[in-house]
Amino acid sequence: MTFRTETTLAGYARAAVDMKTRMHQYCTSTAGGEYTRAFLETLLASRPEDHNGEAHPHQKLTDVINRASSGVWAQGEAYVLAPAMTVVAAAAESLDLTGDLLTADAAPTDGGVLFLPEPIYRRNLAGQVSAIAAITWATIASPSGRAWLICGWVNRDDPEDPHTTRIQGYAHQDPTLLSRLGPYVMTNLDMLPIAAPVPAVAHPDIDEPDRDRETAPDGRYVIADATAHTRVCAAIAYAFWRIQAQPISVAAPAPLDRPARRRAARARIVHDTHVVMLRRTSAVIEPDGGPAKWHYRVRFVVRGHWRRLIDKHGQAQRIWVRAHLKGPDDAPLLHGEKVAVLAR
DSSP states (O other): OOGGGOOSHHHHHHHHHHHHHHHHHHHTSHHHHHHHHHHHHHHHHHOGGGTTTOSOTHHHHHHHHHHHHHHHHHHSEEEEEOTTOHHHHHHHHHOOOTTOBOOTTSSSSSEEEEEEEEEEEEEOTTSOEEEEEEEEEEEEEETTEEEEEEEEEEETTOTTOHHHHHHHHHHHHOTTTGGGSOSEEEEEEEEEESSSBOOOOOOOOOOGGGOOOOOOOTTOOEEETTTOSSOHHHHHHHHHHHHHTSTTEEEEEOOOOHHHHHHHHHHTOOOOEEEEEEOBOOOEEOTTSOOEEOOBSSEEEEOOEEEEEEOTTSOEEEEEEOOEEESOTTSOEEOTTOOGGGOO
16 A cells, blocks of 8 residues: 555545555664665765764764654644645745754654655755655754754655665665665754754865756656755754744644554554645635636746546557646736745
8 A cells, every 4th residue: 555546535544555655664673773774874074064073973863863763653733735736835845954953843743753645855965866755853952951853764666766666776786685674764864953053054065067967757846965954854844844844834633434444543553633734715606507616826837747637538648738827817826935934
């Protein structure tokens, strides 16, 4: 069960509970701990400023991250970002939290999981692209005070994600690899301090000709580390926190069928799921007496994307839909430098 095959609120809720259950089991397993340790060793080697000269910081962090991750996958509330919510990606790309003091109530909950059925892509400093299919956050105690631990996860089975292709390549060398991974694989680890200034992001000098820039699938939003003022996963999480609390959006509770609720109860998984989407007005009856229709209160940018159609002969085909604005002509535009929705 994946979000790629679901289109209804009930389907999103079932997929969220299934993924949370499997990820909780993975994070509490020996294989999950081994992956976290290896991931931290690689990450801290590329971020020497994060461990302040300590010889083996991963030995302290591995248990903390595993406990936080397993706890949030089991007990954190689940949020599913509706595909039309590209405003979150646009806001995250423009966000600069450097020097800001964030309060503990900035996040909707102390711990949560954000699922992205349409992933937001990140391009690292080496030019590699990977999809962010889920983001988790949890509050932890750090040496400098309390902070949010924010993790980015890729969908191991996403056929469009270049990082998934790399995982499959590693699996050819080690046939046991896939059996030791969960449905999501951690690829990003960020921290946002609470009640302390957010540190600036260091951008090392890298010669552009030396970069081999991968391309993301058509129509997907890509945020580059090289131009980001706040680390990508932290920026997406914070943009989501602020936008989901604004009147322009609504977090609709997703109903869960009885069998799924029972499975969640047996696994001790919190099964509350909210689908976050742009708020619409109440139903309006068309002047000609037609059925009630929904109308948007805002305008927003729909990025270019492929649309699947069926012709009169029953053959599937794809057409390219160019980027365009959606919503009433006189409604406020949510795009570009207008990030007032992030005002604190």
